Structures are given as structure tokens and as C-alpha cells.
Amino acid sequence: MKVKKRTLLLLAGIIWIAAGFNILRIGIIAYKNYTGIINFILSAAVFAAFWFMIFGPLVRRHTERIINYTEERQFFLKFFDVKSFCIMAFMMSFGIGLRVSGICPDVFIAVFYSGLGTALFLAGLLFTRNYIFKPAMLR
Numbered sequence: 001m002k003v004k005k006r007t008l009l010l011l012a013g014i015i016w017i018a019a020g021f022n023i024l025r026i027g028i029i030a031y032k033n034y035t036g037i038i039n040f041i042l043s044a045a046v047f048a049a050f051w052f053m054i055f056g057p058l059v060r061r062h063t064e065r066i067i068n069y070t071e072e073r074q075f076f077l078k079f080f081d082v083k084s085f086c087i088m089a090f091m092m093s094f095g096i097g098l099r100v101s102g103i104c105p106d107v108f109i110a111v112f113y114s115g116l117g118t119a120l121f122l123a124g125l126l127f128t129r130n131y132i133f134k135p136a137m138l139r
Contacts (some may be wrong), residue, residue, distance in 0.1 A: 002073040008066045009131035012079040016124030023095070024117025030110035039111050046115025055123040058084070063130045 003011070031039070062080065069078075080088070095113075098104055104112075 001076050003076045004072060005066050005069045005074050006131060008074060008076070008079040009063060009127050011076060012062060012066075013124045013126075013128030013131055015079070016120055016127055018124070020117050020119070020121025020124055022117070023113050024121055026099070027110055027113030027115075027117050030106045031114060034107045034110045039107065042111045043115040043118075046112055047118045048115075050116055050119035051122060055119045056126075059123050059126045059130070063127070 027043075062084070065081070066074075066079065077085075099109060
């Protein structure tokens, strides 16, 4: 099924918002016994690392790639490239495995998942914003 290339931005936004919400929810649930200024600072550091080094640049790169497609209609899964789908599959598998194995203490899940989930959620919001408004790179 083919969709307009701009719709790929909306699809990416929906996927990232859903993933971010789910991971953030897990982190917040785990946080109930670990609230404290140090943990909040650590969550903010995790967020900053993921946002500025991974997800912020990823949103810009994928938005530019999508906008630069020459054909207006694209296969609906082309909101990511193959490398990004592989990274997503690895991250999901690793995260699920980490939680299920019990290797990491709940405080780690609380701090790490809250920061990571917030960064993912923000990436989804930015993709959605790029769908609603013309991306800056097209102005």
C-alpha cells in the first residue's frame, strides 16, 4: 500500500509516540519506590544523551530522507530505512530481554526507561509536527 510521502512522517510520529509512551509508562510504574532528586537528574541525563545523540538527529535525517523522495507516493513502511528497522528490533528485543531476565534492578528500569521513553515520545511529537507543519528544511 502506497501513501503520500508526507504521510510517512505521520506514521513515524504515531509509531514513536506509541513506543515512547509504552517505555515511559514502564519507567514511571517502576519509579514509585525510587523517587528522588538524584534519580530525576539521572533520568534527565539519559533523556539528554538519547535525544541529542540519537533521536534528535534521527528525526532530522529521516524527515529529510522522506521529503527528498522523488515520487510522491511511497510504500507505507518507508518511514524508516532497513537499518532503522533493525536497530528498533534490536532495541525492543534487548529491552524486553533485560526486563524479563531480572538482571537489572527496578531502580535502573525506572531511571533508564523514563529518560529513554521521554526521548522516544519527543521524537514522535517532532515527526508529527513535521507532518502538520512544513519541515524547516523545506522552507
